[in-house]
Amino acid sequence: MASSTTNRILVVLAALLAPVFAGGIIYYSLKRTHPDLAHLGNWMSFVAFFLWPVVVRIGNFQFGKTVPLLVVALGIVLAMIAVRRIRRTGPRLTGYLPLADRS
Numbered sequence: 001m002a003s004s005t006t007n008r009i010l011v012v013l014a015a016l017l018a019p020v021f022a023g024g025i026i027y028y029s030l031k032r033t034h035p036d037l038a039h040l041g042n043w044m045s046f047v048a049f050f051l052w053p054v055v056v057r058i059g060n061f062q063f064g065k066t067v068p069l070l071v072v073a074l075g076i077v078l079a080m081i082a083v084r085r086i087r088r089t090g091p092r093l094t095g096y097l098p099l100a101d102r103s
Contacts, residue, residue: 017075
């Protein structure tokens with residue numbers, strides 16, 4: 001249960017930090033093997049897409065333009081780490097067959 005919770009937290013954080021890029025990485029990497037986490041990442045990136053204009057406006061006002069760029073870069077790296085961890089440790093969708101094995 002802890003690894004499932006950790007995987008969900010990683011997906012949510014990555015999708016919130018970099019909505020477009022991390023959401024795409026998560027969704028298209030996990031949609032066949034882990035559809036529940038792919039759907040969660042897609043939904044969180046959709047929500048974060050509408051929150052980001054506020055974050056960027058606050059970030060530009062207080063910290064300059066570098067901080068939002070660093071946050072997006074961190075989100076992309078976190079998305080790649082999350083996908084690798086989920087594929088290595090998480091349970092896969094039962095009944096999934098690669099395209100070559102389907103008859």
